[in-house]
Amino acid sequence: MNIRLYNSLTKQKEEFKPIKKKEVGLYTCGPTVYDYPHIGNLMPYIIWDVLKRVLKINKYKIKHVMNLTDVGHLTSDADDGEDKLVKASRETGQNAWQIAEFFIKVFRNNLCSLNIDEPSKFLRVTDVIKEQIEFASILDKKGYLYKISDGMYFDTSKIKDYGKIANLANVELKEGARVAKNNEKKNPSDFAVWKFSPEDKIRDMEWESPWGLGFPGWHLECSVMSRLELGDTFDIHTGGMDHLTVHHPNEMAQSEAVTGKLQANYWLHNAFIKYEGAKMSKSKGTFVTLEELRAKGFSPMAFRFLILQNHYRKPLNFSLTSLQAAQNGLEAIIRAIAFYGKPKGNCKELEEEFYEAVSNDLNTAKGLAVLQKVIDSDYKNSAKLATIYKMNEVLGLRLEGLVKNAMDISDEAKIILEERLKARDNKDWERSDKLRDKLTALGVEVHDTPEGQKAIHIKF
Numbered sequence: 229m230n231i232r233l234y235n236s237l238t239k240q241k242e243e244f245k246p247i248k249k250k251e252v253g254l255y256t257c258g259p260t261v262y263d264y265p266h267i268g269n270l271m272p273y274i275i276w277d278v279l280k281r282v283l284k285i286n287k288y289k290i291k292h293v294m295n296l297t298d299v300g301h302l303t304s305d306a307d308d309g310e311d312k313l314v315k316a317s318r319e320t321g322q323n324a325w326q327i328a329e330f331f332i333k334v335f336r337n338n339l340c341s342l343n344i345d346e347p348s349k350f351l352r353v354t355d356v357i358k359e360q361i362e363f364a365s366i367l368d369k370k371g372y373l374y375k376i377s378d379g380m381y382f383d384t385s386k387i388k389d390y391g392k393i394a395n396l397a398n399v400e401l402k403e404g405a406r407v408a409k410n411n412e413k414k415n416p417s418d419f420a421v422w423k424f425s426p427e428d429k430i431r432d433m434e435w436e437s438p439w440g441l442g443f444p445g446w447h448l449e450c451s452v453m454s455r456l457e458l459g460d461t462f463d464i465h466t467g468g469m470d471h472l473t474v475h476h477p478n479e480m481a482q483s484e485a486v487t488g489k490l491q492a493n494y495w496l497h498n499a500f501i502k503y504e505g506a507k508m509s510k511s512k513g514t515f516v517t518l519e520e521l522r523a524k525g526f527s528p529m530a531f532r533f534l535i536l537q538n539h540y541r542k543p544l545n546f547s548l549t550s551l552q553a554a555q556n557g558l559e560a561i562i563r564a565i566a567f568y569g570k571p572k573g574n575c576k577e578l579e580e581e582f583y584e585a586v587s588n589d590l591n592t593a594k595g596l597a598v599l600q601k602v603i604d605s606d607y608k609n610s611a612k613l614a615t616i617y618k619m620n621e622v623l624g625l626r627l628e629g630l631v632k633n634a635m636d637i638s639d640e641a642k643i644i645l646e647e648r649l650k651a652r653d654n655k656d657w658e659r660s661d662k663l664r665d666k667l668t669a670l671g672v673e674v675h676d677t678p679e680g681q682k683a684i685h686i687k688f
């Protein structure tokens with residue numbers, strides 16, 4: 229199956245052609261580990277997980293690298309403001325190392341809850357300080373860096389097509405609009421490669437370098453880690469659309485300045501989630517974590533289902549109502565397939581239609597529509613189930629586990645079910661209905677079918 233992906237670099241959908249025959253080098257910009265991720269932070273990892281699953285069913289071996297930013301990401305995406313980890317440290321009284329450790333665990337737990345396969349390699353920024361200094365030294369030797377009072381900066385005017393991924397050449401650069409105003413910089417788009425530690429404070433995280441005590445600029449890590457693990461040029465680079473104007477142009481500029489080559493061939497960007505039309509923010513109360521959704525009775529799989537109903541390049545307007553609808557939709561699938569029996573055979577045409585959809589720039593919404601088509605089709609139940617489970621290898625909705633779980637009926641409910649069977653044998657419909665109500669109160673649904681009474685208990 230040909231995989232087609234929308235490449236932000238060429239601004240069109242292209243057939244995916246890897247550098248090596250059956251291998252893919254994939255890099256994803258990871259989280260800054262200073263707080264609980266909100267669901268909007270987690271959403272892209274579901275999408276890139278689907279991308280990996282689509283590549284996997286096409287027999288590609290994937291080397292996936294992700295950074296964990298534990299130093300150097302300032303409160304502004306430009307090079308001013310406080311280091312996010314330092315700020316969290318000041319607010320909580322823990323040191324920056326403890327904060328990073330804790331939130332890396334939270335992030336990995338969230339990935340696991342959402343059934344997201346972990347990357348082949350996670351790299352912490354603080355694990356590759358030596359390599360970042362070496363990389364920056366090459367930039368310095370080649371004449372790309374200059375010094376101002378708070379750090380070493382990259383002179384973007386030295387890159388002929390700087391910002392090509394965002395068409396920045398066509399955007400009038402207003403100082404203070406895209407990046408913070410800094411009178412010492414030569415060009416508004418110049419950015420810090422190495423920041424100096426403040427003279428009046430000792431940071432938890434700071435290192436000696438040829439330019440003085442300090443820490444790496446935020447963009448440096450991705451250039452260094454991707455090259456270290458995947459080589460000068462690799463296949464796919466993924467990240468959020470917010471990276472199109474600052475972070476990715478800067479990553480590319482650094483990498484191209486060092487290697488003289490394009491950093492990655494395909495650049496994929498996801499749109500964002502809004503919460504009832506507003507940006508997710510703590511101050512507005514629109515900052516929702518996965519843990520909070522769970523406490524409200526929502527399954528992480530319902531959240532995954534909701535994300536898959538949308539195309540990743542279209543913004544998603546999140547609300548608890550839409551999440552509830554997604555959870556209901558997922559329940560309906562479980563209810564439909566729970567009594568299909570054993571998987572055997574396939575629904576070939578629909579399977580092909582499904583692979584076609586998800587291989588076409590990850591059209592998971594269409595993929596889910598095909599799944600519904602399978603349920604509604606005239607194929608044998610066993611073939612339907614086999615196909616749905618195969619589709620689920622891409623969707624990652626843990627359907628097998630959810631079905632198994634739904635078939636697990638408590639002993640208390642089993643006794644009531646037996647009583648109901650007896651009541652029905654005796655044509656005692658009143659008692660049968662009362663027992664059904666009892667079962668409903670326990671969360672058990674009972675269906676009277678030609679093959680007799682059947683029960684499921686959908687639990688997330």
Ligand SMILES: [Zn+2]
Pocket residue numbers: 256257258450467475479
């Ligand atoms: Zn990055």
